[in-house]
Amino acid sequence: MQDVEAFDDGAWCAGKVKVILFDGSCFVSLNNSTKEIYFNHSEMRKPRKWVDGVWEMTKKQTQSVNPSEGDGDKKGKAKAVACKKNEAAANAQPVDLLPFLQREEKRPIRPRNPPIPVTPEVILPIDSFVTPEFPRFSRLAHWMDLRGIYRVPFYINGKEIEKEFFQKMDDAENNLNKEHINVAFEMLNCKRVEQGAWFRNNNLPAACFVPVKFLEVVGYAYESVRKPHKKKKKLLEGCVGELVKGLIHPKKVWLEDVDVIYGVIEDKLSCHYIGVEIQLMDNTITLFHCGLPKANIKRALNQIQELAVLISAIKMELLGEEVNFEDISPFEVKFAEGLPKTKFPYNCGIFVVKMLECRSLGLKSMANINDETAMDLRSKLCCEIFDQFMDKDFQEVKM
Helix, strand or coil, rough: CEEEEEEEEEEEEEEEEEECCCCCCEEECCCCCCCCEEECHHHCCCEEEEEEEEEEECCCCCCCCCCCCHHHHHHHHHHHHHHHHHHHHHHHCHHHHHHHHHHHCCCCCCCCCCCCCCCCCCCCCCCCCCCCHHHHHHHHHHHHHHHHHCCCCCCCCEEECCCCHHHHHCCCCCCCCCCHHHHHHHHHHHHHHHHHHHHHHHHCCCEECCCCCHHHHHHHHHHHHHHHCCCCCCCCCHHHHHHHHHCCCCCEEEEECCEEEEEEEECCCCCCEEEEEECCCCCCCEEEEECCCCCCHHHHHHHHHHHHHHHHHHHHCCCCCCCCHHHHHCCCEECCCCCCCCCCCHHHHHHHHHHHHHHCCCCCCCCCCCCCCHHHHHHHHHHHHHHHCCCCCCCCCCC
């Protein structure tokens, strides 16, 4: 049995090897104990003493053994090999200076599963008057300059948008057309979905913007409601029913997904727009106009009064009630107060779009909507629409 020192309970203890395993580990009995303890090869060393700052091997007493006949050569070679091993071990680095004994200093122990940092949800503020950064304008300008094979198609809801769309929108002396307003409303619907946390944090009601044509089509049903035919026709049929039930864009079910509807009514004779806010829960319709002449307001009010009856009838159908003209309670119609006015008819469209946007954001002050800022508001709207629907990988001009 070979004498060794084994590292046990924070100290080197003398012992004797009882069993040697194939991987170099051993069972050792410490301090002449009969109990055998398992040690790795790295936890054992030859007996040595620390003398004057140097490890010295302990002197080993050997007994002379008379070799049997025929075994002299083999044992002589084994003894020579053992002497070389002992000499190499004596010159080796002290075991307690090896890296495995100094892990705490050279390689601090860290937890196997460190805590994962949690990034809180970032809720960005929304400001309808902040001018976009230059790179966003640069992207739109770059796309407008592309020609021939370098031209990149631009689609919104499957419909290709040509460059003339932005050129007309950015023309200071042309009023926005229906297509401009519909695309602007679609962009605002997308923002409400993407930035839903901001709207929830500010306790704003669920809302959506409907295409210009929707309220016009609803108005066509007034006579059929006032004088129903034998074969009773329901309001929630065709495109009106599909939109109200959320089957087509913007895919919001009235009274379930949204409680507020934003749209516009067009006065075709004067080419003016009137913004409309429909509060389905409060049974009110609020109008947003930008200085429409009185004669045109009277003409538009007739259309709006009919709309107040039809929206109430639509709500009754949604709630499963039978619609009789005599039982319909029209929505209350009122005008929003403190609205900006324009002197120029071609600013009507941009005024109405921005007023409805501010209303949907809960902004009370609309002082930044005026004739002096109208051109900037047009350019900003162009940039926002392009940035919303163009592929994010489309790069701007390299400056």
